[in-house]
Amino acid sequence: MIIVLKPNVSDENIKKIENIIISKGVQPHVSKGEIQTIIGMVGDTTKIDPKIIEVEPEVEKVMKVSEPYKLANRAFHPDDTVVDVAGVKIGGENLALIAGPCSVESEEQVIEIAKAAKKAGA
Incomplete structure (x- = not known):
């Protein structure tokens, strides 16, 4: 209700x-x-x-x-949810591009992808 x-x-x-x-x-x-x-x-x-x-x-x-x-539900919470992560706003009209794998296979994989994403400017 x-x-x-x-x-x-x-x-x-x-x-x-x-x-x-x-x-x-x-x-x-x-x-x-x-x-x-x-x-x-x-x-x-x-x-x-x-x-x-x-x-x-x-x-x-x-x-x-x-x-x-x-x-x-928008009926209960009509305003956009905006979350502040280390000074970066995510949600609402703020566009957030997130780089990484769709699933984690190993720690090495995550570290390798993180390094590649950082090198690419993420």
Whole structure:
């Protein structure tokens, strides 16, 4: 289940919704965007009536999600994921080219390919 809060909800009101979720025996997973906050419920939500949460004034809508991978789902996490690795941004609109074998056969193979990739400018 995913809860979409109204724009610019205060941290205090987000905590209030989180406490309601915890009281139902599931864990909240908060994703704060620039304008809107989305809270995913992680756990068995089959016995939770969405109307209990929909009546809260901070809530814009509640959506049942029956598909897998809720935490990676664009409905729950609409923003691109960008990871910073040693000052290099990977993800979103940042292009990352990764050199190497598709599988590891041996340590020697990995070292040889790493040296070749480095020599080529990777």
